[in-house]
Amino acid sequence: MPYEMILTETHGRVGLITFNRPQAMNALNNQLMRELMDALEFFDENDEIGAMVIAGNEKAFAAGADIKEMADKSIHQMMDTDHVAVFGRIRTIKKPVIAAVSGFALGGGCEIALSCDMIVASESAKFGQPEITIGVIPGAGGTQRLTYAVGKAIAMEMILNNRTLSAQEALQYGLVNRVVPVSDYLNEALKLAKEIASRAPLAVRAAKRMINQAYERFLSDGLAQEKQVFYNLFGSEDQKEGMKAFIEKRKPEWKGK
Numbered sequence: 321m322p323y324e325m326i327l328t329e330t331h332g333r334v335g336l337i338t339f340n341r342p343q344a345m346n347a348l349n350n351q352l353m354r355e356l357m358d359a360l361e362f363f364d365e366n367d368e369i370g371a372m373v374i375a376g377n378e379k380a381f382a383a384g385a386d387i388k389e390m391a392d393k394s395i396h397q398m399m400d401t402d403h404v405a406v407f408g409r410i411r412t413i414k415k416p417v418i419a420a421v422s423g424f425a426l427g428g429g430c431e432i433a434l435s436c437d438m439i440v441a442s443e444s445a446k447f448g449q450p451e452i453t454i455g456v457i458p459g460a461g462g463t464q465r466l467t468y469a470v471g472k473a474i475a476m477e478m479i480l481n482n483r484t485l486s487a488q489e490a491l492q493y494g495l496v497n498r499v500v501p502v503s504d505y506l507n508e509a510l511k512l513a514k515e516i517a518s519r520a521p522l523a524v525r526a527a528k529r530m531i532n533q534a535y536e537r538f539l540s541d542g543l544a545q546e547k548q549v550f551y552n553l554f555g556s557e558d559q560k561e562g563m564k565a566f567i568e569k570r571k572p573e574w575k576g577k
């Protein structure tokens with residue numbers, strides 16, 4: 321299938337998906353998310369493929385959901401279209417998925433990386449959940465998965481106060497598997513994926529499922545509540561102001577309404 325927002329290729333038994341919206345820092349609009357999920361599901365069903373890698377470019381893995389696309393939406397429009405659901409489909413992928421992250425992994429971009437099974441980061445990677453700066457909260461698992469990944473104290477700082485983690489900090493807090501020079505990060509992710517893809521396929525899928533089971537049962541309620549709270553914030557003046565201010569490249573004025 322021809323894609324516009326992503327590129328796909330295979331490297332032996334590894335399927336590589338690359339976000340391809342460099343002019344918008346790979347902001348995750350609906351079309352890109354649908355294409356990402358189509359490609360992941362296609363590779364997941366293909367017996368020739370044993371693992372997948374998702375990458376952006378050196379400057380940005382992805383700078384989050386597309387703010388311009390959602391800035392004017394009401395609660396009801398957000399609930400009707402339920403764009404968060406497409407992010408949730410990553411959980412249903414059976415084969416291992418590795419995120420190769422360089423540059424910005426913010427908002428929904430950080431949430432995609434968190435939804436992957438492992439993260440290989442370049443030295444320039446920056447992880448953050450800056451939704452608070454545009455009047456909302458993470459909506460695709462950030463409040464839940466980040467807290468499991470880095471612990472409550474750091475998650476609070478990242479989500480309430482827009483703290484970003486450098487690649488080294490992300491390694492220190494257990495968010496990423498390894499940090500490598502920018503020139504090597506994609507090859508390193510592909511190498512790791514190739515090793516895993518050469519192992520016993522049924523056992524690899526079973527192992528992934530069971531490791532996720534360790535916290536999946538605690539995650540489901542939290543993810544559903546987070547999505548609802550995220551959508552509810554689209555009824556606030558602060559969400560409209562926050563997103564408008566981003567688009568107009570100015571500081572927002574919060575009203576607490």
Ligand code: CO8
Pocket residue numbers: 343344345347348383384385386387388389390403404407424426427428429450451453454457458459460
């Ligand atoms: N959405 C839309 N456009 C974006 C986004 C984005 N998230 N990020 C960057 N862009 C655009 C910019 O508007 C700009 O476009 P233009 O050239 O037309 O002005 C272009 O990309 C380049 O960006 P900048 O000029 O801002 O580049 P800088 O190098 O100065 O800054 C940053 C890079 C720091 C990454 C900056 O662009 C930024 O802060 N981006 C927004 C980060 C953010 O707030 N992300 C969170 C979004 S909300 C979210 O992800 C919630 C997910 C919940 C689930 C989603 C369900 C729908």
